[in-house]
Amino acid sequence: MTVSAGPESAVRLAFDAAPALGGELIALRRALHAGPELGLELPATQARVLDAIAGLGLEVSLGRRTSSIVAVLRGGGADDGHRPSVLLRADMDALPIVERTGLPFASTNGAMHACGHDLHTAGLVGAARLLAAARAELDGDVIFMFQPGEEGHDGAAVMLEEGVLEAAGEPPVAAYGLHVTSELPSGLFTNRPGAYMAAISELGVIVHGKGGHSSRPHQALDPVQVAAEIVTALQSYVTRRFDVFDPVVLTVGRFQAGSAPNVIPAEAEFTAVIRSFSDVVGVQLAHGLPRLVRGIAEAHGLSADVVFSPRLPVTVNDAAEAGFWARTAAGLFGSDRYESMAQPRMSSEDFSRVLQRVPGSYGHLGAGMPDLAPGERAPLHSAEARFDDGVLADHALFLASLAADRLAESARSWRRLES
Incomplete structure (x- = not known):
């Protein structure tokens, strides 16, 4: 028409x-x-x-x-x-x-x-x-x-x-x-x-570790370090796993952990938003991102709760x-x-x-x-x-x-x- x-x-x-x-x-x-x-x-x-x-x-x-x-x-x-x-x-x-x-x-x-x-x-x-x-x-x-x-x-x-x-x-x-x-x-x-304009999804992550004294990290399982590593890995993932002509942008806009500088907390959490343009990419993100997050946490002996939520088409x-x-x-x-x-x-x-x-x-x-x-x-x-x-x-x-x-x-x- x-x-x-x-x-x-x-x-x-x-x-x-x-x-x-x-x-x-x-x-x-x-x-x-x-x-x-x-x-x-x-x-x-x-x-x-x-x-x-x-x-x-x-x-x-x-x-x-x-x-x-x-x-x-x-x-x-x-x-x-x-x-x-x-x-x-x-x-x-x-x-x-x-x-x-x-x-x-x-x-x-x-x-x-x-x-x-x-x-x-x-x-x-x-x-x-x-x-x-x-x-x-x-x-x-x-x-x-x-x-x-x-x-x-x-x-x-x-x-x-x-x-x-x-x-x-x-x-x-x-x-x-x-x-x-x-x-x-x-x-x-x-x-x-x-x-x-892009589709938007949200990734919510809670990394579960083991709290302890900041002077003895070997006695704890530090979720902050692991969560930070996950954030970096997510950026590498979206730049190396997707066609540059079908792009993905991932931004971590919230990162929270701990209550004092001399305490290793038991949990660290963050939320990311992901923007993309195709259904194929959306499916790959929904499966690939949670798997990546859990894999990194498990490699360090920790665990992670992950929720991937599509928000807008x-x-x-x-x-x-x-x-x-x-x-x-x-x-x-x-x-x-x-x-x-x-x-x-x-x-x-x-x-x-x-x-x-x-x-x-x-x-x-x-x-x-x-x-x-x-x-x-x-x-x-x-x-x-x-x-x-x-x-x-x-x-x-x-x-x-x-x-x-x-x-x-x-x-x-x-x-x-x-x-």
């Missing part, structure tokens, strides 16, 4: 209001940034979003197990025999990071929007406002998916279980998402067909929808503001679960601060990450255009079939 991208004149006229929305969206983003919330329960964030979309005539439903929001906009131009929908998604949760940006609207509650979800939320609110203004011309419905719990809580899975894909009736014909990044130049759009962009996504960005803002990524990103995303069930595309929008050189821009998940919220008007216009033009394409295809 080829999906075209082109302006629908009546709808585009309604979208001329996008630049004027910029100030309101920036104000909303900064309010969200100052009051970040974690996980699946974001009551204050939910309340702000509900207030921001009030009066738009949306069919709103709230999550039962999370503070999610699903809002459906009914378009007035749909054929009675064909009423497609398109899903647009924004994640709303923050990270447990103490902010160090020095911004006047910086968070002070120990959490931080260090991944730009405050911009995602404001951008989707803006798209809802633009599409509501164009309601009469829309050839179908739009589902707005405001999602909690993307940062390690699998909020997308919860919303899928609660029926987000059925919110408008039939499942959507396409689903789209957009992630800002502090590392790319402000205003640059990127995506690619196929694998776009690969984020895969449908080829036709990724092409439509790219043409929409270039058509709206110029070819110099779109780049196709040569390689996928190693970060992971629970929107992958939506794209397993609905064809669609995910991509990034640069929001790097213009006053900083590329090497000075703090990355996502940094306590110093700063974002140019001047991109929000374009963010909203892009999402709204994806939905409106994809509905129009679906209507054209339907009419061709009917004729």
Whole structure:
């Protein structure tokens, strides 16, 4: 299937209001940034979003197990025999990071929007406002998916279980998402067909030894030394056992042992995350990593408990929808503001679960601060990450255009079939 991208004149006229929305969206983003919330329960964030979309005539439903929001906009131009929908998604949760940006609207509650979800939320609110203004011309419905719990809580899975894909009736014909990044130049759009972001799994390890006095290690079985050896061996394993063109990245983000420097503890434990792109590699990791860990522990006379847990699948962009996504960005803002990524990103995303069930595309929008050189821009998940919220008007216009033009394409295809 080829999906075209082109302006629908009546709808585009309604979208001329996008630049004027910029100030309101920036104000909303900064309010969200100052009051970040974690996980699946974001009551204050939910309340702000509900207030921001009030009066738009949306069919709103709230999550039962999370503070999610699903809002459906009914378009007035749909054929009675064909009423497609398109899903647009924004994640709303923050990270447990103490902010160090020095911004006047910086968070002070120990959490931080260090991944730009405050911009995602404001951008989707803006798209809802633009599409509501164009309601009469829309050839179908739009589902707005405001999602909690993307940062390690699998909020997308919860919303899928609660029926987000059925919110408008039939499942959507396409689903789209957009992630800002502090590392790319402000205003640059990127995506690619196929694998776009990595699958993620977690490896939990507890090494059991025998405690003792730090001056007499020969009387103990030191789990710290063995766990450290395992960490090093894991890095060697992923670089020597897997094709460099089907890559694996393993990072140990937590390592804990002991209570005093002069005591050899009885246990040491660590947790690693592993990212990959293929099912074959995923199977090999699930079998090979636990075997390696246990083997090293046993070689030293210790034992290890190992749990390998797949967390999220690969984020895969449908080829036709990724092409439509790219043409929409270039058509709206110029070819110099779109780049196709040569390689996928190693970060992971629970929107992958939506794209397993609905064809669609995910991509990034640069929001790097213009006053900083590329090497000075703090990355996502940094306590110093700063974002140019001047991109929000374009963010909203892009999402709204994806939905409106994809509905129009679906209507054209339907009419061709009917004729």
